[in-house]
Amino acid sequence: MARHGKKYYEVIKKIDRDQVYDPVEAIKVLKSVSYANFxxxxEVHVRTxxxxxxxxxxxRDVVVLPNGLGKSVVVLVFAQGEGADAARAAGADYIVDSEEMVTKIQNGWTEFDVAIATPDMMGTVGKLGRVLGPRGLMPNPKAGTVVQVDNMAVAIEEAKAGRVEFRLDRTxxxxxxxxxxxxTEEALRENLAAFMVAVRQARPAAASGNFIRRVTVTSSMGPGLKIDHNSPSLVL
Incomplete structure (x- = not known):
């Protein structure tokens, strides 16, 4: 069975898969060859x-994209008492402060994009690891999703504004x-630049040699285009 449809292969004929594009040019190409009806x-893929x-x-780190993600981000918060009140006031979509909600998640409900927790709720969160872990929804201090009550409003605001977690996978x-x-091309360039700056800043001290080997940009239905990750256009 073919992985892609006829339109995808028609697009592939129009581009040079081996060319290394300037980031701005790559964004223009993705826009010009788009054929999806949505x-x-x-997306950006970095080979390290x-x-x-x-x-x-x-x-494992986060970046706040200056122009957001273009979608409504659904935020769930694990908190009780004052923490739950702060989360509601800050616009959290769901609050886990009862066994009913815990059971709902245990049964596989994950209709949210970001999960935030106060430290005192991490015991409860841990019980849901089987559900949250595989979906990348586990609150984590390094990702800024385990927060004190005083920082709750900022965490929710950033999550809804376009705060993206990134991490190294097994490959x-x-x-x-x-x-x-x-x-706009400029909005995507700014988001791409912000991400690349964050990746460089997250370089582990133990890293040696060529840290970033290849960067590719693509769209949901489009081709992957290699870009020059040292381009001046990726400097904020």
Whole structure:
């Protein structure tokens, strides 16, 4: 069975898969060859020279994209008492402050994009690891999703504004969305630049040699285009 449809292969004929594009040019190409009847997500894939088997060569960090992700982000918060009140006031979509909600998640409900928790609720969160972990929804201090009550409003605001977590996977790659194809070229460039700056800043001290080996941008239905990750256009 073919992985892609006829339109995809027609698009492939129009581009040079081996060419390394300037980031702005790559965004223009993705826009020009789009054929989907929905607003595609633009994604970035970074191939690193890290060894994901080594504990001192891991990456897990966050970046706030200046132009957001182009979608409504649903935020769930694990909190009780004052923490729950703060979460509601800050616009959290769901609050886990009862056994009823815990059971709902245990049964597989995950209709939210980001989970935030106060430290005192991490015991409860831990019980839901089987559901949250595989979906990348586990609150984590390194990702800024385990917060004190005083920081709750900022955490929720950033999550809804376009706060994206990125991490090294088992194949030494990093994958993140950076917006929608309907964004202006400049908005996508700014989001891409913000992400690349964050990746460089997250470089592990134990990393040696060629840290970033290849960067590719693509859209939901579009081709992957290699870009020059040292381009001046990726400097904020």
């Amino acid at each position: 607003d595609e997500t633009v 020279g890290l060894d994901p088997r080594q504990a001192d060569q891991q990456i 030494a790659n990093i994958h993140v969305p950076i917006g929608k194809l309907s964004f």
